[in-house]
Amino acid sequence: MAHVPNPRPAGDFRTSYAADTSLFRTHLESRLTLLLVLGALTVPLWGSNYLLSQMILIGIYGIAALGLNVLTGMTGQISLGHGAFFGFGAFASAYFASKGIPVLLAMPLAGLLTTAVGMIFGIPAARLKGLYLAIATLASQFILQDFFARAAWFTGGPYGALAETASLFGFMINNDARYFYLVLFWVVVSFLAVSNLTRTRDGRALVAVRDHYLSAEMMGINLTRYRIMSFGISSFFAGIAGALYGHYLGFVSGEGFTILLSIEFLAMIIIGGLGSVAGSLLGAIFILLLPQAMEVFANGMADVFPAIAQGTAYIKQMSVGAAIILFLVLEPEGLIHRWRLMRASWKLFPFSH
Numbered sequence: 001m002a003h004v005p006n007p008r009p010a011g012d013f014r015t016s017y018a019a020d021t022s023l024f025r026t027h028l029e030s031r032l033t034l035l036l037v038l039g040a041l042t043v044p045l046w047g048s049n050y051l052l053s054q055m056i057l058i059g060i061y062g063i064a065a066l067g068l069n070v071l072t073g074m075t076g077q078i079s080l081g082h083g084a085f086f087g088f089g090a091f092a093s094a095y096f097a098s099k100g101i102p103v104l105l106a107m108p109l110a111g112l113l114t115t116a117v118g119m120i121f122g123i124p125a126a127r128l129k130g131l132y133l134a135i136a137t138l139a140s141q142f143i144l145q146d147f148f149a150r151a152a153w154f155t156g157g158p159y160g161a162l163a164e165t166a167s168l169f170g171f172m173i174n175n176d177a178r179y180f181y182l183v184l185f186w187v188v189v190s191f192l193a194v195s196n197l198t199r200t201r202d203g204r205a206l207v208a209v210r211d212h213y214l215s216a217e218m219m220g221i222n223l224t225r226y227r228i229m230s231f232g233i234s235s236f237f238a239g240i241a242g243a244l245y246g247h248y249l250g251f252v253s254g255e256g257f258t259i260l261l262s263i264e265f266l267a268m269i270i271i272g273g274l275g276s277v278a279g280s281l282l283g284a285i286f287i288l289l290l291p292q293a294m295e296v297f298a299n300g301m302a303d304v305f306p307a308i309a310q311g312t313a314y315i316k317q318m319s320v321g322a323a324i325i326l327f328l329v330l331e332p333e334g335l336i337h338r339w340r341l342m343r344a345s346w347k348l349f350p351f352s353h
Contacts, residue, residue, distance in 0.1 A: 044181070065280040069275065070233045071234035074275050081139075083259065091148065097163065106243065110243040112239075119235070144257075160251055160253035194237075205226050206229075209227065279334050290319050
């Protein structure tokens with residue numbers, strides 16, 4: 001990754017290793033993050049139902065993208081089956097809830113079960129890399145899709161499964177405003193967990209495996225262990241996100257967890273920034289809002305060119321693919337890299353360096 005200057009305020013000295021690896025690089029950064037979370041808590045008080053629904057979906061997809069970023073961005077292992085693990089989490093949580101387990105407990109259980117499934121697929125994948133690994137994970141996508149269609153005892157088969165409404169001590173979480181707080185809780189917990197993971201010995205080992213696996217192995221890092229572990233962590237967050245998604249919709253169907261969803265998750269972390277925790281959320285926002293922005297644009301253009309009205313769906317699909325290509329060519333390090341450049345320019349202004 002290209003070096004991005006990150007000047008600190010005068011007097012902000014780092015005198016210990018712990019201070020140098022602190023969660024927030026500056027006091028301003030920690031205060032802004034706290035203000036952002038506190039501001040998010042007020043959204044249900046003034047936000048419309050449409051805004052709440054979009055923020056709920058952004059939070060859910062952001063958690064799933066975060067898991068994929070641990071696997072692909074931090075460890076350097078590509079996965080084309082993330083959408084299937086997302087679906088497995090949704091079905092698992094609905095299954096546990098149908099057996100009488102409270103929904104709020106079924107969600108982490110679904111995450112753990114998805115972790116186990118992800119690590120099983122990660123065992124053969126740990127010995128592969130590049131194109132071979134991509135094909136192996138693609139196989140997991142199709143195997144799980146076939147499982148969704150055949151395991152009627154678990155998924156309801158072609159009819160799908162009902163996902164019960166969450167509740168806490170009799171308090172029903174049955175509208176968008178209440179569900180928003182549940183998703184926000186998991187967003188904060190997930191992003192804090194991965195942010196802290198990057199500061200630990202295991203997190204640095206994952207990055208070492210990504211940067212140069214031979215050097216990592218020479219330093220004593222067990223490549224197989226960390227590659228399988230990254231699959232497990234990635235699957236856990238996919239399972240949690242899938243569980244939140246299933247109970248939000250109230251119904252889970254295997255038709256929604258196709259290879260296209262896996263590609264969308266890949267697009268989120270490419271556009272947001274590979275290996276970046278905050279970039280996962282930025283990518284989810286971009287991918288979710290881009291088709292809607294393109295629909296508004298296409299409808300506006302249809303007033304001038306009526307033929308465009310028939311191609312609105314195509315324009316929405318094309319915009320995601322075009323965005324991926326443009327980011328790979330023009331900004332391969334994603335939106336988070338652009339934000340870092342803007343922040344550095346603001347601090348250094350009027351000097352160039």
